[in-house]
Amino acid sequence: YPDPQSRTSLRWWDGFDWSDIRRAPPSNAELIAAEQLREFFADNELVAAGRHAGSQAAAGMSRQDSQQMVEEVRMAARQEIDRAAQQFSDRATTAVRRVTPLISEYTNKLTKWVRRAVVISIVLLAAYFVFQVIAQKSFLDWVGDRIDSVTDESGQAVAQIDT
Template identity: 40%
Template sequence: MNRADAPVAGWYPDPGQRTRLRWWDGSDWSDHRRVGPRPADLLEPGEDPAAKRSWSTAAAAPAPGREVDITSAASAAGRAASGLSREDTSAIVAEVRRATRRELDRATSRLAEQAGSLRTQLEPMIQDYGRRFLRWARRAAVIAIVVYVLYVVATAQLQTSLFDWLGEQVDKVIDPDGS
């Protein structure tokens, strides 16, 4: 199929799973999927007014990644569904916006409370682990110093005994009778 024969971009039945819709971008299938329409939605728009209404709202779904103006979408859907006036639709949209703002403010304050609670729980734990780490680091430093001192003493002892032994061997070579 060449590009001129390709269908326009839109939602089409998914070739892999016919009960779902998949977005065709005009040249290839995208990874965007959604639930397919009900069997009543698949009737021809002229057959049943309820099917026509649901078909028009399903077909008007936005492309993935595209933004939709909520005011115009709400007013169009409102007029199509129940014949609401522009003022009624604007009032509904304003109320939805107020409710959304209240919910957002409530969620923000709850998140701030949880963050404060988490902070009060974490600070003592961090301080406790900090003290434990310092205690462990001090003990490790003391052990390292003791091991180093033992190494130096053992090395010095070994060197003196080696020099003494070498001196005796040299004396034996120079004066084999020991006189």
């Protein structure tokens, strides 16, 4: 409202008394914008009135017809939701089947390396035992040959003198 103390500003009236809130009078741009807003809301009220008339025409349907229409829409929506849920479930199941867990992948690699190490260890251990048997046999043969060359057939020691 125009300020009663100063005609160059506007002042807020709170319904009981003048408040301390003041502002300058609106500019021409603000007045034009306010006029455009009024026109916009007036046009929207006409559109809303047209919608109201359309809803009144739809209201001419019987209650049973409108309930049947609502039920058909609900059924269609439920069927679409069920179809989408089934499709999502199928895709999720397919994705789960395609993915191999990392733990099994690494476990398979670890198992393969452990098996290789065990096989190599067994082969090396068998080779060691074979070597030991052969070495012991040849060593005992060598010692036996030396003992035979030191004694004669009667069990007496033979002295060999090398000159």
